Amino acid sequence: MNVLMCAACGARLTEPLRVLPELPPCPEFDGRKNPDGSRHAPPTVPLGTYAVDPEPCGAPYVPHPDPDWCDAAHPGNGCMGDPDGQGFLMSAGPRDTLVVHPEDARGYLSGNPAFQEIGCCGPPGREGPNMVCAGCGAVVATLFADCSAPYATHFLPDAVRVAAV
Numbered sequence: 001m002n003v004l005m006c007a008a009c010g011a012r013l014t015e016p017l018r019v020l021p022e023l024p025p026c027p028e029f030d031g032r033k034n035p036d037g038s039r040h041a042p043p044t045v046p047l048g049t050y051a052v053d054p055e056p057c058g059a060p061y062v063p064h065p066d067p068d069w070c071d072a073a074h075p076g077n078g079c080m081g082d083p084d085g086q087g088f089l090m091s092a093g094p095r096d097t098l099v100v101h102p103e104d105a106r107g108y109l110s111g112n113p114a115f116q117e118i119g120c121c122g123p124p125g126r127e128g129p130n131m132v133c134a135g136c137g138a139v140v141a142t143l144f145a146d147c148s149a150p151y152a153t154h155f156l157p158d159a160v161r162v163a164a165v
């Protein structure tokens with residue numbers, strides 16, 4: 001088992017996790033509600049696991065050259081219309097983010113005070129890395145938790161290190 005640690009201060013950021021050989025395909029929103037009545041898409045990875053996402057993830061977003069292109073399955077993309085053009089925006093964020101179930105990082109992270117995101121049911125994660133290390137405040141991850149998008153926390157590969165436990 002591994003845990004993700006803050007590269008800045010060494011604090012632990014997740015529960016013990018088992019690495020998956022590849023990132024599972026993003027599940028479709030299934031309409032289920034949380035116990036508190038809010039809705040979210042099913043988690044991308046099961047509790048207790050993590051996977052590396054080889055695709056760019058999160059902010060910044062740039063116009064895609066194909067006006068008919070749409071990648072609703074990738075977190076944060078979700079067919080975002082380009083406010084300055086005809087087509088859709090695509091992520092130009094970091095590759096090789098580490099994807100965990102948001103519940104496995106609960107209590108280890110705090111919201112990034114630089115972002116005040118409004119989503120339907122949770123932060124859409126489109127503004128940039130919206131979670132910081134609870135210990136030192138270093139920006140470490142983007143939480144995607146709106147109900148219309150995949151439900152996952154993507155850790156920045158340069159902000160964390162993987163430690164065996």
Ligand SMILES: [Zn+2]
Binds near residue numbers: 009
């Ligand atoms: Zn830290």
